[in-house]
Amino acid sequence: MKYFITVICLTLFAGCSSNQRKGDNMMAAEQYDQAVFYYEQAYQNNPDDEEITQKLSFARSRLVGANLIEVRMFRQSRLEVKAAKKLNESLQLMTHWKIRADSAIKATIDEEIEFAGYWLNKELMRLAEEKNYNRFSYSLKQYNHIIDAGYNTETITRSRPVINKLGQQQCSNMKSEFNSKSVYYYQVWQAYCSNFGKSINHALSNNPGLYSHPVIKTSRLNINNHIGVNKHTFSQTLIQQVKDHPWFSHYANTPLGFSLAGKISYQKRTVPHSFSFIYPAKKEVFELVKDKNNPKIIKRKLLKAIPVEKTVRVKGQSHIETVSHNLIINAELAQYNIQATELAADKVHQTYAHQARFKKKNVYPLKPSYMNKSQWFATIGNAMMTEVKKDLDKAWVSAFCEGQSQTKLPRYENAARCAELKANHPLVHNWSQEQFGLKYEELKILLN
Template identity: 25%
Template structure:
């Protein structure tokens, strides 16, 4: 709690600083090197030639590396060589990205930790080289690519290639025998897998997928009543195009899809504005001097009632939009509707009488464009969510165990953390879905 309070106070202090560089300096002095680097980077985005920001960023990044290497050492000494290797790998990647060459004590510490990591890498490689899953070794090389390069272990690791290749060949052959005309995702995965292991396969050409759609037929029906020609008149047409695009970007669309997805889009849009000119008046009292009737040579102060009249234009706006889409995909009905309406009153006039607190007024009309865009965005977001929901219902909840991984791969596209997806990948390849996706762009 105390740390949070200190951080909050520091942020409040920084908010009053004059420049991004000064904020970076203050954070650096507080030992918050990552945050200070972010401010220096922002300063350099505004002025790439800012010398103070350049120096500050270099110092902050060196401190990040120094602190990171301390973390590496603590992880190693704490009996967590895997965590130490992961942290060291990230530091090496940052050095390349930042174009920093460590020097002095930092360089010495890094060299020492790379030596310790090298021993662990060799041991881990020997273990994975004996595994029945060749992809574990492949992912190991990917995950620690910079560390392996620094440790110059590539030539040593080539000794495992022949055995790994044989295991991958068996896996590739097994997958190839399972790729039928209806297993499109499995076929794509098999092609990538075998090619990555230099084992290209002659697989049957995909012709048609009866579970997906190669096109969308959208039937719009709009009823529009607007008080004037404006951007609103085209908003519904734009929404129609965006619904089509959302579908084409979904997993349901594929050029080899057999079907055409039919979607109805009905919308009523009304925005009227009526103006009425009215005369208003405000009574007030003035004190005027008038001649006394009793004594014409004298004057008297007399209160005189008067009225200030001025024209006012009153506006009444009526806005309403209701829209609905509906269609059937994978034998499931999807639909959603929006409904919004509002009556708005405003007025304007040019009268100016400060003594009566009457000043000119400009009418404030509804921001119909924003209201309409907000509603249509909600409809589009729901359309995307519904497409994803039906995909999950179809490929994750019902048939996930069918067709030797076809539905596992389909489900993984949208639910990579699904328990069944990951258990299948662990059983087949010794890695989870995300790790395999990293290797083979699933």
């Protein structure tokens, strides 16, 4: 066990050192975003390392500084939108990382915020005049840290009543586009309307196209009793890996049943084992000599001592643990077949034990070091459930992005569902532009 812990510690240290080295290389190449990434990985492995903490803090500061240079370059090139987005992103990072800027950096930040605030003021006034209430509301969230400086308060306050009225009108129009089956469009509707001070609710019926939760039948699964985990506990562990998939909703009342079959095997056997220990000794050569005073007395006289090696053998045991598993899981989801397998051939762990005590060779009783069954068992099924999630994803995209669903859904519900897993699909793009006049990535910011 001590050896096992040592190996883990060395592995973590090696990973930490590798990430730190990569971070150092990225700093030298002035790739500060990558440097921050690698230092954060190293910090997670070893949060008490002061050197890593200092390097991470320095890299974050350099990243913010580089971003500010980029902000200024965008602004001077009259790319105001890019400049404002990059500035707001930098302010978000500073807030999240709790970075305190020195006087020079603070002066630069204040200057860029002022420029961005004046530009945003004109942009908000233009959007309000054009009654582009969705992009106006999106801008309030996209540039929230710039707005916090106060340069846009008057414009926002003056425009808010009209913007809210227009947004609330679209909320009412959206309501006519769905029915009790509009589960995902309903969530969009609620999030959208919250931007305009309108809290709304609508009763949804149980949706036949979705499932309440996954359940796994294990009647055809065999788990060796010596493992210490029963079938129910194992199935619940697998369920945790897919329970948050979009196919499962509390607006449905029918579970999706999976059938799990196969065997998880653990065997342990003990066989005799002989241990040999070689130790240094001496072979002594004697000469028999008669006593001068009494010839009847014969004495031994040491002529020489020859160094030799001797072997001592002791009896002990060899403990052999063998593990393997083969699993198959499947489910019928409407017209889609969900199936995955996981196979692992015999893996052998061998450990030894004896009760010998031999001080000359520093040999003491040896206890067996058995495999960590919990750690081994925790990995079983992970690869299989990854494949299950891929099948669920494919079924979702096929049903709601490609129109293969057997359930007829109201307008925009397919697009709202498609966006859950394939936001770049043309169906999602067209819906976002048609109904909100925004790209979907902009709509997500508005709905957040």
